[in-house]
Every structure is written in C-alpha cells, then in structure tokens.
Amino acid sequence: AQSVTQLDSQVPVFEEAPVELRCNYSSSVSVYLFWYVQYPNQGLQLLLKYLSGSTLVKGINGFEAEFNKSQTSFHLRKPSVHISDTAEYFCARIQGAQKLVFGQGTRLTINP
Amino acid sequence: NAGVTQTPKFQVLKTGQSMTLQCAQDMNHNSMYWYRQDPGMGLRLIYYSASEGTTDKGEVPNGYNVSRLNKREFSLRLESAAPSQTSVYFCASTQIGGSNQPQHFGDGTRLSIL
Numbered sequence: 001a002q003s004v005t006q007l008d009s010q011v012p013v014f015e016e017a018p019v020e021l022r023c024n025y026s027s028s029v030s031v032y033l034f035w036y037v038q039y040p041n042q043g044l045q046l047l048l049k050y051l052s053g054s055t056l057v058k059g060i061n062g063f064e065a066e067f068n069k070s071q072t073s074f075h076l077r078k079p080s081v082h083i084s085d086t087a088e089y090f091c092a093r094i095q096g097a098q099k100l101v102f103g104q105g106t107r108l109t110i111n112p
Numbered sequence: 113n114a115g116v117t118q119t120p121k122f123q124v125l126k127t128g129q130s131m132t133l134q135c136a137q138d139m140n141h142n143s144m145y146w147y148r149q150d151p152g153m154g155l156r157l158i159y160y161s162a163s164e165g166t167t168d169k170g171e172v173p174n175g176y177n178v179s180r181l182n183k184r185e186f187s188l189r190l191e192s193a194a195p196s197q198t199s200v201y202f203c204a205s206t207q208i209g210g211s212n213q214p215q216h217f218g219d220g221t222r223l224s225i226l
Contacts, residue, residue, distance in 0.1 A: 041220075042220075043116070043202055044204075102154035104152055
C-alpha cells in the first residue's frame with residue numbers, strides 16, 4: 001500500500017529560527033502530495049500541494065516544500081518561524097482514485 | 113463561507129449508546145469523507161462517498177455506518193459506541209475525488225465514550 005512517513009513526531013524550535021519538517025513517501029508512478037496544518041482545536045487547512053511541474057512548491061504563511069523523486073521526500077520548510085506557527089503538520093498523498101493517506105503528524109512547538 | 117460544518121462539536125456517550133455525527137458542505141462538492149484522528153496515528157479514513165448515492169469503506173470502517181443523504185450532507189453513525197471509538201472525527205469534501213484536488217475539512221467532533 002502507498003504510504004507516507006513523517007520522521008519526527010515533535011519538533012521544537014526557537015522563534016525566528018528556520019525549520020524543516022520531514023516527510024517521505026513510498027514510491028509509485030504518480031505521486032500527488034499535500035501538506036496540511038492543524039491549529040489547536042481546529043480542522044485541517046491546506047498549506048501547499050504538489051501535483052506536477054516545479055519541484056519547489058510555495059504555500060501559505062511563508063512555507064515551501066521540495067519534491068525530491070530520487071529520495072522520495074517532500075520536506076516542508078520555513079526560513080523563520082513565528083509563535084503563530086505552533087501547530088500540528090500533516091503530510092498526505094492521494095491513494096488510488098479517491099483516498100487521502102496521511103502521515104502520523106509532526107507537532108511543531110515554537111519557543112520564544 | 114461556511115465550508116464544511118460538523119455537528120455536534122463535542123459529545124460524551126456511554127458504552128452501548130448510539131449517535132449520529134452530522135456533516136454538511138456548501139461548496140457543491142461531489143465527494144465527502146469521514147476520518148478519525150488519534151494521537152500518533154494521523155487521520156484514518158472511515159468511509160467515503162465519491163458521489164451522491166454511493167458510499168465505500170475506508171481503512172477503519174468497523175463499528176460505523178454512513179448515509180449520503182443528499183449532495184450536501186454525509187452522516188456518520190455509531191450504532192453501539194465503544195471506548196475504542198473515543199476520538200476526534202473529521203468530515204471533509206472535495207470537488208471530485210481522484211482529481212488530485214485538496215480536501216476541505218470541518219472543525220471536527222470530539223467524541224468521548226465512557
């Protein structure tokens with residue numbers, strides 16, 4: 001089965017520091033990948049998506065991700081984080097015709 | 113824009129009780145989904161409906177039933193609640209499932225089974 005693995009369950013960083021949240025996927029012919037963010041007590045919001053084309057994808061709130069086919073990775077990055085970025089982040093992929101498969105989530109904690 | 117609306121937001125049940133979680137979307141989306149979220153496990157698909165009149169099982173369907181009432185509404189029913197069903201439940205929708213478009217999520221229903 002196609003899968004998504006988020007390598008870190010928790011990532012603590014200091015405010016204004018850069019951050020990378022790691023995501024690896026199982027290889028297949030076609031890959032469509034997403035990053036979602038979940039703020040406390042809320043649903044999931046789409047940060048960015050990779051469907052095809054440029055491997056560097058820019059999303060909302062200053063986040064970007066790079067699709068790397070050789071390393072089967074889709075890591076999420078931000079050059080300078082803010083307290084408001086504290087949230088849980090989920091990497092996901094399309095599976096088959098209808099389904100979205102999620103990674104386990106990474107909780108990002110920003111320390112002042 | 114309301115987007116995806118879930119009711120109720122919180123619920124506490126006793127083991128063996130039944131209840132229905134409601135979901136409605138106002139984006140004219142064709143496909144709708146029910147997920148559960150548990151710590152360290154991400155979101156897991158319970159059931160989905162590719163279009164009005166169709167439903168299919170996801171990864172963890174046991175103990176649940178669904179109804180696609182019309183294009184807007186997709187409900188999830190627990191016939192006899194068990195403590196293992198304590199979770200946060202999310203409904204989502206997308207224009208056309210399989211079109212690689214992102215799903216839009218509701219704010220969730222936090223369900224505790226005692």
